[in-house]
Structures are given as structure tokens and as C-alpha cells.
Amino acid sequence: MEREQTVELIRTQLRKQRALAGMNQDEFGKRTNYSASTVSAVETGTRPVDLPYARHADEILETGGLFESLLHTAQRDAQPEWFMPWLKAERAATQLRYFNPTLIPGLFQTENYARAVLRFDDTRPELEIEQQVTARLERQEILKLERPPQIVAVIDESVLRRTDAIMAEQLAHLLRMADLSFVHIHIVPASAGLHVGLSGALSLARLADGTWIGHMENQLGGEQADKEERVATLLARWECVRGVALPRTLSVALIKEVESQHGPQ
Known part of the structure; x- marks a missing residue:
């Protein structure tokens, strides 16, 4: 999967799983110690997802490490090809x-x-x-x-x-x-x-x-x-x-x- 596709998948799933949990951005932010504006920026792609955010999302949304796993995939894809070995x-x-x-x-x-x-x-x-x-x-x-x-x-x-x-x-x-x-x-x-x-x-x-x-x-x-x-x-x-x-x-x-x-x- 291309990095851009993985990143978009992370954003889509963050929005979807948050909604399924019955939380708006403000409520989710309070649970994860982020501001509502930060949650919005992550979900719209103006701020990248980092490891602490992914781990907090997995914990609050009980997604079994989904977001951390997807983030690792996106980060591997973000590295230049010559650096991978x-x-x-x-x-x-x-x-x-x-x-x-x-x-x-x-x-x-x-x-x-x-x-x-x-x-x-x-x-x-x-x-x-x-x-x-x-x-x-x-x-x-x-x-x-x-x-x-x-x-x-x-x-x-x-x-x-x-x-x-x-x-x-x-x-x-x-x-x-x-x-x-x-x-x-x-x-x-x-x-x-x-x-x-x-x-x-x-x-x-x-x-x-x-x-x-x-x-x-x-x-x-x-x-x-x-x-x-x-x-x-x-x-x-x-x-x-x-x-x-x-x-x-x-x-x-x-x-x-x-x-x-x-x-x-």
C-alpha cells in the first residue's frame, strides 16, 4: 500500500472509530489529552499522526493496536527506498x-x-x-x-x-x-x-x-x-x-x- 493511501486510511478510520464510540472531536480530545483543534487537524490531514497520538487512540477506542500498526506501515513507506535496507x-x-x-x-x-x-x-x-x-x-x-x-x-x-x-x-x-x-x-x-x-x-x-x-x-x-x-x-x-x-x-x-x-x- 502506498504511503498516501495508508495515511488516508488512518485518518478515515480515526474519524469512523471515534464516531462509532459516540464521541465528537472535543470529547475525544479530552479523553486523549489533545485539544479539539488538534483532533480536527489530525483527522483532516493538516497535522500528521505521531506515535503517541496513535497509541492514545488505540487505548481510548479499544482498537487493539490498529492505529499504531497502520502508523508503522506509513512510516516505513515514508522512508526513501535507498534507506530501507x-x-x-x-x-x-x-x-x-x-x-x-x-x-x-x-x-x-x-x-x-x-x-x-x-x-x-x-x-x-x-x-x-x-x-x-x-x-x-x-x-x-x-x-x-x-x-x-x-x-x-x-x-x-x-x-x-x-x-x-x-x-x-x-x-x-x-x-x-x-x-x-x-x-x-x-x-x-x-x-x-x-x-x-x-x-x-x-x-x-x-x-x-x-x-x-x-x-x-x-x-x-x-x-x-x-x-x-x-x-x-x-x-x-x-x-x-x-x-x-x-x-x-x-x-x-x-x-x-x-x-x-x-x-x-
Whole structure:
């Protein structure tokens, strides 16, 4: 089913199931802690359905997870085709490795940061951007699994020092992520100078059978690396990048230092 069809199905079923339950938009909003105007915006398509809304609707309307399931389908369909193999690998991984010389990794992005990044493409309609933001935040559900993967992220110091207003919130969130026992965040300090990681971002996923899958993104999209030779190259480059990064405790201290320079949120 195409994403647009799935989204329309969600809106239609929300209206139908609400009506069958004998609730108008105001009553449904009070039960789900949303305003009547928000309920109307969701049902008319001017506001995308996010995961909390879908879960609240399933609970109040007793639909057995229907809306959450439909939303997952719509979000998968919203992802670009080239990203789907990596998304599948990311969800199945026991270990994840990320390096990005320019951005906070997607799994650790706040909603506002993700929205700002997705707006880099100024040809996208606002509704599509919001759908992509929802899909990106949905990826972060793996952080809430009972047995989440071990995640190691290496980030360049310059990424922390962006002066955008959203950075105080983003750095505070990054510190909360660093507090998770299975998350290891390392910062490449500016003093490291030139290093191999500056040639581009890379991601690696280790699956349950021990195999590794790599992923690289560029201006036109991204590609997966699953051939042994290419994966070996990415693993070697990862080790080089990890080697010039600060230890975990010093990395967290640097993030806190930069966060303090942004002032109170």
C-alpha cells in the first residue's frame, strides 16, 4: 500500500472509530489529552499522526493496536527506498556504530533538530517534512527495547558548537542519551586535526549472526555496504575515527562544557 493511501486510511478510520464510540472531536480530545483543534487537524490531514497520538487512540477506542500498526506501515513507506535496507539492519542489530562529522546521529536527534535538518531540502512540502520527522523519531524506539543494541557514536566537536538556537536543547538530550548504559558517545576534539573520518559519515550494524553491514550517506541519498571487502574498509576507518576520539568521560565533560556556553534553555 502506498504511503498516501495508508495515511488516508488512518485518518478515515480515526474519524469512523471515534464516531462509532459516540464521541465528537472535543470529547475525544479530552479523553486523549489533545485539544479539539488538534483532533480536527489530525483527522483532516493538516497535522500528521505521531506515535503517541496513535497509541492514545488505540487505548481510548479499544482498537487493539490498529492505529499504531497502520502508523508503522506509513512510516516505513515514508522512508526513501535507498534507506530501507539500512533501516531493517538497524532494527535487527545487536551493535550499532555511527560516525558523523557534520550532524548529530539520527537516533539521538531531538524533534526540533530533526526538523531543522530535514528542512535543508527547501523543496519539500511542510506536511512531508513533518511526516519525515515522525518517521525519524520512530527509529528511536529501538532505544526503548527491553534488550537494546549496544550503540557507540563518534561525533566531531564542530557538530556540538553550532550556534543555532536549538542546540541547547539538543546537547541536553545528547547528555541524557550518554547516561544510558548501552550508549557510548565519543567526541573527536578539534585538536585532532585532519583525520580519515572527515571524508564522510558512516554507520555499521552487527547482526545476531555476527555479520556486519555498513551504510554511507551522501548528497543524493545513500548506499549499503554488505560485501566483505567494503565492510572491512568501513570497519578499519571506524577504528581510525574511534582512535582519535576522546574517552567516554572526557567526551561527556566536553558536551557539558559546550552546553553551558549556550546558557539556560
